[in-house]
Amino acid sequence: xxxxxxxxxxxxxxxxxxxxxxxxxxxxxxxxxxxxxxxxxxxxxxxxxxxxxxxxxxxxxxxxxxxxxxxxxxxxxxxxxxxxxxxxxxxxxxxxxxxxxxxxxxxxxxxxxxxxxxxxxxxxxxxxxxxxxxxxxxxxxxxxxxxxxxxxxxxxxxxxxxxxxxxxxxxxxxxxxxxxxxxxxxxxxxxxxxxxxxxxxxxxxxxxxxxxxxxxxxxxx
Amino acid sequence: xxxxxxxxxxxxxxxxxxxxxxxxxxxxxxxxxxxxxxxxxxxxxxxxxxxxxxxxxxxxxxxxxxxxxxxxxxxxxxxxxxxxxxxxxxxxxxxxxxxxxxxxxxxxxxxxxxxxxxxxxxxxxxxxxxxxxxxxxxxxxxxxxxxxxxxxxxxxxxxxxxxxxxxxxxxxxxxxxxxxxxxxxxxxxxxxxxxxxxxxxxxxxxxxxxxxxxxxxxxxxxxxxxxxxxxxxxxxxxx
Numbered sequence: 001x002x003x004x005x006x007x008x009x010x011x012x013x014x015x016x017x018x019x020x021x022x023x024x025x026x027x028x029x030x031x032x033x034x035x036x037x038x039x040x041x042x043x044x045x046x047x048x049x050x051x052x053x054x055x056x057x058x059x060x061x062x063x064x065x066x067x068x069x070x071x072x073x074x075x076x077x078x079x080x081x082x083x084x085x086x087x088x089x090x091x092x093x094x095x096x097x098x099x100x101x102x103x104x105x106x107x108x109x110x111x112x113x114x115x116x117x118x119x120x121x122x123x124x125x126x127x128x129x130x131x132x133x134x135x136x137x138x139x140x141x142x143x144x145x146x147x148x149x150x151x152x153x154x155x156x157x158x159x160x161x162x163x164x165x166x167x168x169x170x171x172x173x174x175x176x177x178x179x180x181x182x183x184x185x186x187x188x189x190x191x192x193x194x195x196x197x198x199x200x201x202x203x204x205x206x207x208x209x210x211x212x213x214x215x216x217x218x219x220x221x
Numbered sequence: 222x223x224x225x226x227x228x229x230x231x232x233x234x235x236x237x238x239x240x241x242x243x244x245x246x247x248x249x250x251x252x253x254x255x256x257x258x259x260x261x262x263x264x265x266x267x268x269x270x271x272x273x274x275x276x277x278x279x280x281x282x283x284x285x286x287x288x289x290x291x292x293x294x295x296x297x298x299x300x301x302x303x304x305x306x307x308x309x310x311x312x313x314x315x316x317x318x319x320x321x322x323x324x325x326x327x328x329x330x331x332x333x334x335x336x337x338x339x340x341x342x343x344x345x346x347x348x349x350x351x352x353x354x355x356x357x358x359x360x361x362x363x364x365x366x367x368x369x370x371x372x373x374x375x376x377x378x379x380x381x382x383x384x385x386x387x388x389x390x391x392x393x394x395x396x397x398x399x400x401x402x403x404x405x406x407x408x409x410x411x412x413x414x415x416x417x418x419x420x421x422x423x424x425x426x427x428x429x430x431x432x433x434x435x436x437x438x439x440x441x442x443x444x445x446x447x448x449x450x451x452x453x454x455x456x457x458x459x460x
Contacts, residue, residue: 147385151378155368164364165382168357169389172396179400200392207388211381214302218377 003088004096011100021066022104029062029109033116044121051120052130052181056174059109059134060141064166066105067145068152068159070097075153075219084220094212095205098139098146106138126181129190136197137177143204144169150215173200229306231448238441249438252431259424274421276334282429283327286436287355290320293440294362295387298380308444310376311451313383314366315443319436321359327352347401351394358386372451 015022036054037047074080083093113134114127122130148166152158180193260278294313301309331349332342343349366372366379 147381151365151382152368154374155365155378156370157368161361161364161368164357165361168354168361168393169385171354172389172392175396175400203388203392207385211385214381215378218374 003086004092007083007093007096008100011097012103015100015104021069022108025062025066025105026108026112028065029058029112030116032058032061034119037120048121048123048126051117051122052126053178054120055113055116055130056134056137056178059113059138060167060170060174062109063101063105063138063141064145064163067101067142067149067166068162070101070146070149071153071216071219072149072158080216080220084217090213090216091209094146094150094209094216098142098208098212101146102139102142106134106142110134110138122181126184129181129184132194133177133180133190133197136194136201137173140173140197140201140204141166141170143201143208144173147208147212147215150212150219153215153219173197176200229304229308231308231311231451234308235445235448238445242438242441242445245434245438245441249431249434252427252434256424256428256431259427263420264424265420273334273337276330277421278425278428279432280327280330280334281425282432283323283330284352285429286432287320287324287327287352287359290316290323290436291355291358291383291387291390294320294383298383301376301380302384308448310373310380311447312440312444313379314376315447316440317359317363317366317379319439319443321356321363323432323436324352324356324359328356345401347398350401351397354393354397355390358390362386372454 033055036050040046040050071080074083083090086093110131114122114131117127117130145162145166148162148169151165152162155161176193176196180190180197183193184190256278260275264275264278266272266274293316297309297313297316300306301313328349331352335344336342362379362382365382366375369375369378
């Protein structure tokens with residue numbers, strides 16, 4: 001377990017030393033979201049209707065944007081070779097990297113999205129639901145995205161390919177994440193949606209670390 | 222499966238496929254000719270769908286084959302990762318575009334059928350959307366397997382993707398069904414409401430078997446090509 005925490009702490013420290021990298025992702029999220037009212041028009045009822053979908057999609061794109069570098073730096077400078085040689089499971093290393101990615105992107109995105117939701121005219125319960133679903137749903141995005149990042153390590157045009165691989169697999173999370181706010185508007189609770197999001201996150205947690213580790217082993221060969 | 226292990230050797234597979242392919246190709250053409258004749262001239266028009274029901278003879282088997290094709294990709298991916306069968310990688314490389322083509326045919330014929338029947342080329346129906354996502358999964362597999370300078374890397378990355386994809390397919394299907402029922406209750410008459418009459422069912426099954434023959438023929442032929450291509454690349458690398 002000490003390897004896990006060491007790697008996690010190292011990744012977080014790397015981000016702390018260069019906070020601009022995370023700042024760019026969050027700025028992208030804000031700018032991409034702001035484009036929608038400009039493109040669609042300022043009617044509050046229309047914006048409130050599409051807010052959840054827009055914010056969820058923007059969060060998905062923002063998370064993908066930062067994933068390309070998840071393993072690439074370690075791959076280039078040889079850290080990955082050391083991780084492959086390390087006497088503890090590569091699956092844990094994969095999990096630590098994804099957790100670090102979630103802490104620096106998924107978590108801030110979940111906190112930032114309700115603030116942007118205010119500008120879209122969402123009411124109080126919807127804002128809470130938006131934050132809650134993102135909080136439960138973004139770990140899945142980090143895990144699936146981590147898999148796509150590991151698979152495309154060293155590939156040509158890895159950025160676009162990463163999105164092509166990750167986006168179809170993220171569809172269930174998007175549907176239940178954005179759907180929760182719609183259910184709330186219809187007068188029902190969001191417990192079911194949050195529970196399914198949590199289930200999706202657990203399925204991802206149970207499957208992706210093995211697949212990421214397998215992909216990393218090939219990259220190291 | 223144990224009896225099929227002798228095919229894991231690409232050279233032996235090539236000898237086998239060269240013996241099988243001509244006969245299989247002939248049988249495919251024959252079966253398709255009979256199937257198309259039945260679909261156009263023997264099968265009656267549907268009282269509701271009219272002549273457009275004939276699209277179904279191509280549409281439905283394409284949907285089946287595109288789903289079966291992804292299962293094949295996953296099985297080939299597993300045998301590549303577990304047993305390192307050299308042939309599995311080449312066959313997966315050969316099968317992915319064939320499966321993707323059947324998915325595309327399914328989407329296109331569905332769209333052409335939808336225009337006269339539903340009044341629109343596309344609706345965000347759960348079935349259509351999950352078929353579209355399956356098509357995207359195929360595209361990802363094809364793109365990933367060809368994204369590396371070393372083909373072996375691409376093969377194994379694509380194998381992992383196929384396995385994760387096959388775990389996710391039921392989840393995607395379930396969530397898309399949920400999403401659709403949330404947005405619009407079934408407003409469109411589905412095909413599966415009444416049992417299908419034999420006069421339609423027999424040509425449909427016949428076409429399904431003929432297209433399965435076509436699928437197998439194309440995959441075997443393309444696998445042969447992949448074996449030759451890989452040999453050529455290795456020879457070039459060695460020279």
